[in-house]
Amino acid sequence: MSRAEVAEAVQPVRPVSPLWTFGLLRNELVTTFRRWRTLALLAVLAGVPILVGIAVKIETGDGSSPGGGGGGGPAFISQITNNGLFLVFTALAATLPFFLPMAVGVVAGDAIAGEANSGTLRYLLVAPAGRSRLLLTKYATVVIFCLAATLVVAVSALTAGALLFPLGDLTTISGTQISFAEGLGRALLIALAVAASLIGVAALGLFVSTLTGSGIAAMATTVGLLITVQILDQIPQLNALQPYFFSHYWLSFADLMREPVYWDELAKNLGLQALYAAVFGSAAWARFTTKDITA
Template identity: 80%
Template structure:
């Protein structure tokens, strides 16, 4: 091996180069029009919820609970705008957030192959493992950013349309507004972590095909299928093993004291999905014949 080859290998194997690869992937992902459109849609959901509740309550109607519809947090929004954060996350977590994650993760590898740029990313002797890790880290970063977009949009709308103040927990106790904000930040972090499983699944599917559209459609299709299975009472035996089953457990963070059991089960289940489908994605991608 020549001295130049040795120098290149040392540079591409350094942690600094790995961080640079992740930063490049992050920049590319968040500059795409599709990504910005997804974030725009997510930001609009709390706005629509807030305006709908404001219009309904100003007309003398019940706030969410009167007809039995909507997430449980909606009834509290008119008393405290901070609850719009919890209601918006509860409304977007079953469908909108995971679908957005499925689009980004499903396109991670397959989109590069479809556009013919994947082999150029692998020209440098950095290894496929590092590229796959950078892709997954970018998907996880999108999980966090997408969740924060919903939460921040909801907080802004809630503070504009409704009063703010001490927070009444699910247990009936009252905590300060500052403590409520900390609970909201904790809820957002747990919701973002809840999406890590679907991100790993989407990345695995992305390694199976060279079509970004096919990978995204398959990921979203599996999400919908699993959601349907989780809603069938006769299949209760498999429900605890389905990645969306404990998603709504973040509501337990609004208890006093916090009830951690379901939250821990959720995070543990997501860890299993990340380990299984992350390993499967690595095994597939490292052995895959890259022609595009």
């Protein structure tokens, strides 16, 4: 038995109150969102919609259409000049394939491995939280980061869109008109759908984080797996496997801009993310609860 296990064994068994659990979650959130790395990631995410908006504004300064006149598609880029709210949808489509999951992968990969690397993991386990509760708190923190990162992109895009382009009623992909207020509601639903699309990556990153004591290695491995899966998702010969890749249905959020809304692929995406969260969350728990913590 290691010294860490001995230290855990000699601790008196004390009931853990819900207030203590919420306090642990609060401390994790404060620690995560105070890190310069986290703030830098959020700053980059906030900057992407601004850059996209400025680029579209410059490109359409002579009256031409953005993207060479191409229309439709999940990026909605051809509609930005008519309504700045479309910048929200375009920014989420632009950041979802790489920027958002990369940021989540960095935070998730560092969740356990970073504590082990800094030597604080053993002291966290001595506290009355226990391994299962600590792992659940870590995952909850990463999931909250998924939501925060998505909202940062959406709010930044909405602000830039309002400053650079007119606002008003929206034309859906189906060609129907909806009010600006309903468009804002659709934008919020899309942001929530995008955040939910990242919970599979969060669970994968947390599992990788339990496999190593190096935060950098865990982050690099998670981001590497993310890039690899998305490359495989573009190879036609793997079309039989692609519906099971966590990134396959990410852009299904565009169906929320149809009238009526198409729910089929959205439901498949949410179900797939829940499956990844269950599988890799269970794997992370199995690994972490039996791991020999020596630092």
